[in-house]
Amino acid sequence: xxxxxxxxxxxxxxxxxxxxxxxxxxxxxxxxxxxxxxxxxxxxxxxxxxxxxxxxxxxxxxxxxxxxxxxxxxxxxxxxxxxxxxxxxxxxxxxxxxxxxxxxxxxxxxxxxxxxxxxxxxxxxxxxxxxxxxxxxxxxxxxxxxxxxxxxxxxxxxxxxxxxxxxxxxxxxxxxxxxxxxxxxxxxxxxxxxxxxxxxxxxxxxxxxxxxxxxxxxxxxxxxxxxxxxxxxxxxxxxxxxxxx
Numbered sequence: 001x002x003x004x005x006x007x008x009x010x011x012x013x014x015x016x017x018x019x020x021x022x023x024x025x026x027x028x029x030x031x032x033x034x035x036x037x038x039x040x041x042x043x044x045x046x047x048x049x050x051x052x053x054x055x056x057x058x059x060x061x062x063x064x065x066x067x068x069x070x071x072x073x074x075x076x077x078x079x080x081x082x083x084x085x086x087x088x089x090x091x092x093x094x095x096x097x098x099x100x101x102x103x104x105x106x107x108x109x110x111x112x113x114x115x116x117x118x119x120x121x122x123x124x125x126x127x128x129x130x131x132x133x134x135x136x137x138x139x140x141x142x143x144x145x146x147x148x149x150x151x152x153x154x155x156x157x158x159x160x161x162x163x164x165x166x167x168x169x170x171x172x173x174x175x176x177x178x179x180x181x182x183x184x185x186x187x188x189x190x191x192x193x194x195x196x197x198x199x200x201x202x203x204x205x206x207x208x209x210x211x212x213x214x215x216x217x218x219x220x221x222x223x224x225x226x227x228x229x230x231x232x233x234x235x236x237x238x239x240x241x242x243x244x245x
Contacts, residue, residue, distance in 0.1 A: 010208035013043030038068025038131035042091025067117035075114035
C-alpha cells in the first residue's frame with residue numbers, strides 16, 4: 001500500500017491547465033493530503049473552471065482549501081456586485097469575464113466554496129499553513145484581525161530579514177516563529193519575472209508562491225521530503241493572455 005503524502009500547493013490564480021499538469025507530474029492519488037494555500041482566481045481566463053475543478057477534486061481527494069485575499073475579493077464581488085477598481089486591475093477583470101459565462105447554479109455553488117475556505121490549517125506535526133501571515137506574537141489562535149491571515153506580508157519580510165545564524169533560544173528571536181515547526185505561505189511571489197523560481201525557505205517559513213499569475217510556474221511540494229514538482233511557466237499555457245503581467 002502506498003504511503004500517503006502531505007502536499008502543499010501555491011497560488012493558482014485561475015491557472016487550471018498548470019494545476020492539472022503539476023498534479024499529474026506529482027502523481028497525486030487519493031491517498032495524499034493536498035493543502036492549497038489560496039488565491040484560486042484572478043489572473044488567467046479559467047477562473048470558473050478552476051473552482052469547478054477544485055470542488056470536484058474534494059469529492060475524491062483529501063483536500064484542504066485555505067482562503068486567499070483574491071478569493072475573498074472575488075467572493076465580495078459575487079455577493080455585492082460593487083465596483084472595485086483596484087481588484088479589477090490586479091486580476092479581477094479576467095475573473096469577472098469568466099463569471100459572466102457561469103449560470104446561477106454554478107455561482108451559488110462557488111459562493112459556498114468561498115464561504116467554506118479555511119483561514120489556516122495546523123496539522124498534527126505542528127506545521128502551520130495559511131495564505132499570507134499573522135501578527136499576533138502568541139500565534140494564529142490569538143490573532144485579532146482575521147484578514148491578516150490572507151493579507152499580511154510582514155511574516156515573510158520578517159523571515160527573510162532574520163540573521164540565519166540566530167538561535168531560536170536567543171531572546172530576540174521572533175516570537176511569531178517559535179510557535180510552529182514550519183510555516184507554509186503563498187501570497188507574496190518570490191519573483192514576478194523569473195520563470196525558473198522555486199519554493200524558498202527563510203527561517204522556518206516556506207514560501208510556495210512562485211509567481212504563477214506572472215511569469216513563473218505553479219509549484220507543489222511534499223512537506224516531509226521537500227520534493228518539489230512544477231508546471232511549465234503558467235503563461236505558456238495561456239499564450240494569448242497577459243495574466244497579471
